[in-house]
Amino acid sequence: MxxxxxxxxxxxxxxxxxxxxxxxxxxxxxxxxxxxxxxxxxxxxxxxxxxxxxxxxxxxxxxxxxxxxxxxxxxxxxxxxxxxxxxxxxxxxxxxxxxxxxxxxxxxxxxxxxxxxxxxALPDSAVHILLYFQGTSSVLIPESTEMIPKIISVIEQRRSSDIGIAGHADRTGSESVNLKLSRERAESVRRLLTDAGIPSEHLDVHFFGDKLPLIPTPNRVSEPRNRRVEVIIR
Incomplete structure (x- = not known):
């Protein structure tokens, strides 16, 4: 340097x-x-x-x-x-x-x-919001459903056009099942945001199956904190 x-x-x-x-x-x-x-x-x-x-x-x-x-x-x-x-x-x-x-x-x-x-001169740091899901589904838990208006508000306040959506699963199912479930979760959040008026071209969707757990666990172990979508508002 x-x-x-x-x-x-x-x-x-x-x-x-x-x-x-x-x-x-x-x-x-x-x-x-x-x-x-x-x-x-x-x-x-x-x-x-x-x-x-x-x-x-x-x-x-x-x-x-x-x-x-x-x-x-x-x-x-x-x-x-x-x-x-x-x-x-x-x-x-x-x-x-x-x-x-x-x-x-x-x-x-x-x-x-x-x-x-x-x-x-630094840009505002990104806002990270975690949303959690019920069991082996793509249905948000009630507390996370209540977070959607907050996400919309943050996007509008920051006038953000760069929003990441990252889907994840725990290790309850097989690798292929978990990958599919993480995609369904990410897509469900994408639909919630587009239904609220966020342009789809502002959303960047990714899904990772069980590869990036918040809480590492053995195979076939349920962990609610790993059943999540992370929304990153830049």
């Missing part, structure tokens, strides 16, 4: 906000694979010697996501390593051979003063 511009600090803050929100890593090579349990994987950032800038300075701040959570950020140079695992911890690197400074808390006001322009 070798920013050669005056706005390098702003870009670093932008990247770490993305990392804290659980998006794709911008590090050259993550040293841990993505977690299969939903836990945010740690991210390692390396500073490479830049022959043009003899004294680069990078300031990195770990920002929380919308739920107030962060992952873990490891900042490593040839001079040492620092780990940040709490919101608003910050570290600086003054040269490729110098160790990152000990993490220190940066107030939200200071973050806004230094990085406000970059943060205000």
């Amino acid at each position: 070798r920013p050669n511009h005056p706005w390098q600090k702003t870009m670093i803050a932008f990247l770490l906000l993305v990392l804290a929100s659980g998006c794709a890593s911008h590090s050259p090579r993550p040293e841990t694979p993505p977690s299969k349990t939903g836990e945010t994987p740690e991210v390692i950032i390396r500073l490479i010697r830049d022959p043009v800038r003899t004294r680069p300075q990078h300031q990195m701040v770990l920002l929380p996501n919308a739920e107030g959570r962060t992952g873990r950020l490891i900042v490593r140079t040839s001079g040492g390593t620092q780990t940040m695992d709490r919101p608003y911890l910050a570290t600086e690197i003054t040269s490729p051979d110098a160790a990152p400074s000990p993490p220190a808390e940066m107030s939200p006001e200071t973050v806004q003063r230094i990085f406000g322009a970059a943060l205000s």
Whole structure:
């Protein structure tokens, strides 16, 4: 990572906000694979010697996501390593051979003063809403049926034209049965949204059978939290 511009600090803050929100890593090579349990994987950032800038300075701040959570950020140079695992911890690197400074808390006001322009340019983070289904059917449970007006309201407020619908099943049935059921669930939610006036071309439907459970279980085990559709409003 070798920013050669005056706005390098702003870009670093932008990247770490993305990392804290659980998006794709911008590090050259993550040293841990993505977690299969939903836990945010740690991210390692390396500073490479830049022959043009003899004294680069990078300031990195770990920002929380919308739920107030962060992952873990490891900042490593040839001079040492620092780990940040709490919101608003910050570290600086003054040269490729110098160790990152000990993490220190940066107030939200200071973050806004230094990085406000970059943060205000970020798009709104996606809204994720889970809908759950009855047994081995594509019928929503009553509590999830009541969520449909909220989904419509969020789509309209955000003027979203990019809505993902992802269908899932638990492992009660066979693989082929679960795949078919996850598709039926996704299609049922798609119909609810189009019937409410959401253009079908704004909807992106996928289905995954039992391959992406929220709660891992053995075969033939019923798990209500895996009988779901996730609606992602971007």
